Amino acid sequence: MSLRRFLFSFPIFFTVFLLQEAVVTQMRLPAGGINLLLVVALIWAALSTPEIGALTGFGAGLMMDVSQTSPGPMGHWTLVLIIACYAIAFLGYGDDNIRGNPINIILLVTVGVVGAQTVFLLLGMMLGQEVGSVSNIAFLLAGSAFWTAIISPLILKVVSFFHAIIFGARAHL
Amino acid sequence: MRYGGDNRGRLLIIVLLVTSLFLITLDLRGVQVIDGLRTGTQTALTPVQKAGSWVVSPFRNFLSDVTHLGRTRNQIEKLRDENDKLRLTLQNRKTADAQLKQLKGVLNLAGTAGYDVVNAKVISQGSTTSFTQTITIDAGTSSGVRANMTVLSGYGLVGVVKFAYRNSALVQLASDPAFKIGARIAGTQQIGILSGQGTRKGVLQLLDNTTQVRKGDALLARGSQNGRPFVPGVPIGEVTSVDNSPGSVTQTADVKFYTNFSTLGVVAVVVSGSTADPRDSLVPPKPRPTPLPTVTVYATPGAVEPSPTATK
Numbered sequence: 149m150s151l152r153r154f155l156f157s158f159p160i161f162f163t164v165f166l167l168q169e170a171v172v173t174q175m176r177l178p179a180g181g182i183n184l185l186l187v188v189a190l191i192w193a194a195l196s197t198p199e200i201g202a203l204t205g206f207g208a209g210l211m212m213d214v215s216q217t218s219p220g221p222m223g224h225w226t227l228v229l230i231i232a233c234y235a236i237a238f239l240g241y242g243d244d245n246i247r248g249n250p251i252n253i254i255l256l257v258t259v260g261v262v263g264a265q266t267v268f269l270l271l272g273m274m275l276g277q278e279v280g281s282v283s284n285i286a287f288l289l290a291g292s293a294f295w296t297a298i299i300s301p302l303i304l305k306v307v308s309f310f311h312a313i314i315f316g317a318r319a320h321l
Numbered sequence: 322m323r324y325g326g327d328n329r330g331r332l333l334i335i336v337l338l339v340t341s342l343f344l345i346t347l348d349l350r351g352v353q354v355i356d357g358l359r360t361g362t363q364t365a366l367t368p369v370q371k372a373g374s375w376v377v378s379p380f381r382n383f384l385s386d387v388t389h390l391g392r393t394r395n396q397i398e399k400l401r402d403e404n405d406k407l408r409l410t411l412q413n414r415k416t417a418d419a420q421l422k423q424l425k426g427v428l429n430l431a432g433t434a435g436y437d438v439v440n441a442k443v444i445s446q447g448s449t450t451s452f453t454q455t456i457t458i459d460a461g462t463s464s465g466v467r468a469n470m471t472v473l474s475g476y477g478l479v480g481v482v483k484f485a486y487r488n489s490a491l492v493q494l495a496s497d498p499a500f501k502i503g504a505r506i507a508g509t510q511q512i513g514i515l516s517g518q519g520t521r522k523g524v525l526q527l528l529d530n531t532t533q534v535r536k537g538d539a540l541l542a543r544g545s546q547n548g549r550p551f552v553p554g555v556p557i558g559e560v561t562s563v564d565n566s567p568g569s570v571t572q573t574a575d576v577k578f579y580t581n582f583s584t585l586g587v588v589a590v591v592v593s594g595s596t597a598d599p600r601d602s603l604v605p606p607k608p609r610p611t612p613l614p615t616v617t618v619y620a621t622p623g624a625v626e627p628s629p630t631a632t633k
Contacts, residue, residue: 198330209341221345222348222355223344223348230334234334275345
């Protein structure tokens with residue numbers, strides 16, 4: 149039943165993917181900008197069970213992998229997001245102190261974004277990709293954390309709303 | 322209650338992880354399907370991205386302006402400087418083109434007459450506060466220029482060298498009130514003395530009162546002994562009006578100089594005249610009036626609309 153419900157979330161993620169590719173990447177935000185799909189996937193996972201979180205990571209990761217801006221091989225982001233979303237969902241699941249407080253979710257997502265990107269980098273290095281200078285990486289990670297902390301509170305309510313429609317009001321903030 | 326997980330959940334995670342690792346392996350091994358998937362996605366996304374770019378561009382430009390405020394200002398300054406330089410280059414180019422045109426004219430004139438000339442640029446216009454009409458050119462004795470040499474432009478006589486210095490020379494313009502030159506009318510060969518009046522107009526005083534002079538007659542320099550100060554045959558100007566008042570001792574006429582003294586850029590100093598008098602060969606051809614097409618409209622009573630008839 150959960151799997152069937154999960155499939156209903158595909159249009160939402162596809163819309164976010166289109167937004168990311170058609171609008172967000174065009175804005176050329178300073179300090180590396182933001183990956184909206186990554187943030188939405190992590191928020192979604194934070195509100196879901198670990199299985200749904202892992203599936204969310206898988207779907208969102210596949211979308212990020214087919215993006216032309218993705219530097220790694222197909223499956224690179226998928227692997228990272230399965231781990232990240234599962235971890236976020238695992239940390240938040242059953243703990244109302246985390247789920248009931250938006251600030252905790254924002255903090256969790258911000259840390260999750262930075263963590264996912266770090267894992268992505270490490271995995272990329274293992275696969276032989278050029279990752280650039282340490283200062284540049286640090287700057288981009290800080291920028292990513294900054295933008296996530298800015299954007300997450302703005303979209304948390306919307307994501308929570310759609311999540312509640314699909315999976316029931318139990319997870320609604 | 323904390324989530325402990327069950328076998329089904331663990332299996333799902335393992336399947337997903339293995340799938341992602343499988344995808345990575347396939348991609349790294351260069352399987353065409355994976356490449357095609359990415360290319361296909363991008364092809365499908367391109368129109369959406371184009372539309373997104375169009376929608377976002379105002380916001381993006383604003384954001385770019387805000388984030389690059391300092392750099393934008395510097396860029397504006399840099400572009401302004403560049404613009405000034407380009408404008409100056411363009412201006413210099415226009416000046417060079419004008420000088421080239423004048424130089425061509427001078428060389429044509431000197432070549433037709435067989436004069437040996439030294440080309441020079443006008444480097445200053447003499448002050449008119451002392452009621453003289455002079456120019457300074459950038460050629461002097463080092464180039465063979467001496468005092469009392471004829472100075473030409475592409476249209477005809479400019480004046481005469483008054484003083485020659487090592488690298489420059491002072492030229493008295495034909496419009497100078499103190500300037501006088503022996504002139505003859507092309508064709509009839511009547512002679513007279515032309516005087517400058519301080520403007521582009523001079524006054525010709527004919528020596529023989531019985532001779533006829535007409536409006537439009539061309540005047541040429543008679544020439545001096547050994548070609549100094551004036552070489553023969555140099556076009557001076559054309560008669561614009563004739564004073565035939567009865568009782569006057571001599572006949573006079575107003576003459577408009579061919580050369581426009583206010584636009585002089587390049588001139589030539591005749592350092593050696595031709596061995597043969599060019600006679601009237603340097604008289605500029607009279608401008609031919611170009612026929613203008615006119616349209617006459619005849620209104621015919623009863624006709625629907627008048628029919629235009631083109632006539633020349």
